[in-house]
Amino acid sequence: MTTQAHQDQINDQNTLWEVSDALWLRLVPVLVIDKPRKKSGRPARDARSIFNGLIWLARTGSQWSQLPRRYGPKSTVHERFCAWVEHGCLRAAWAIVLEEYDQEVGIDWAWQAADASMVKAPLSKRGALARRKPQAAIPLTEAKQGANAPC
Numbered sequence: 158m159t160t161q162a163h164q165d166q167i168n169d170q171n172t173l174w175e176v177s178d179a180l181w182l183r184l185v186p187v188l189v190i191d192k193p194r195k196k197s198g199r200p201a202r203d204a205r206s207i208f209n210g211l212i213w214l215a216r217t218g219s220q221w222s223q224l225p226r227r228y229g230p231k232s233t234v235h236e237r238f239c240a241w242v243e244h245g246c247l248r249a250a251w252a253i254v255l256e257e258y259d260q261e262v263g264i265d266w267a268w269q270a271a272d273a274s275m276v277k278a279p280l281s282k283r284g285a286l287a288r289r290k291p292q293a294a295i296p297l298t299e300a301k302q303g304a305n306a307p308c
Contacts, residue, residue, distance in 0.1 A: 174216060175209045180257050184208065187249045190240055202229050202237070208250070210234045 176184065188204050210228025214221070224231045241247040258264065 174212065176205060176212070176254075180254070181205055183253050183257075184250050187253065188241060188246050190244050190246060192244075202233050204237070207234050207237045211238060211247075212254075 185204075188208065194201070206228050210224055211234070213219075213228060214224060217223075221231045221235055224234060228234055238247070241250070255264065
């Protein structure tokens with residue numbers, strides 16, 4: 158959770174959180190996929206809100222499940238993201254966004270960094286869902302006397 162001072166600092170940054178009208182006019186032709194729809198029913202969701210949702214995800218580093226509803230259902234945003242990646246639309250659109258940002262703010266292309274972590278999920282007997290063997294009974298070492306037996 159961010160404090161109000163931190164949120165004000167984020168809002169004051171000259172950065173891209175949503176696509177402006179001028180930038181959107183450049184992005185529209187790039188994001189079109191000329192493919193007949195397989196699904197009938199509702200018309201396709203607005204591409205601008207979906208693209209803004211992808212910017213929000215990239216800026217915050219959040220998971221798909223945390224995507225605010227104003228960008229559309231997470232399944233719809235993810236489905237369109239996958240289609241744009243498959244058809245090369247996202248690569249072209251992201252190049253336009255970076256070019257625009259570079260012109261307005263400037264990108265230091267001399268220094269870049271990436272950070273990631275990969276951990277193998279346990280799939281063997283040590284995994285959480287693995288079946289546990291029942292513990293064997295402890296063998297008796299000597300005859301036990303009853304609880305009320307005299308000593």
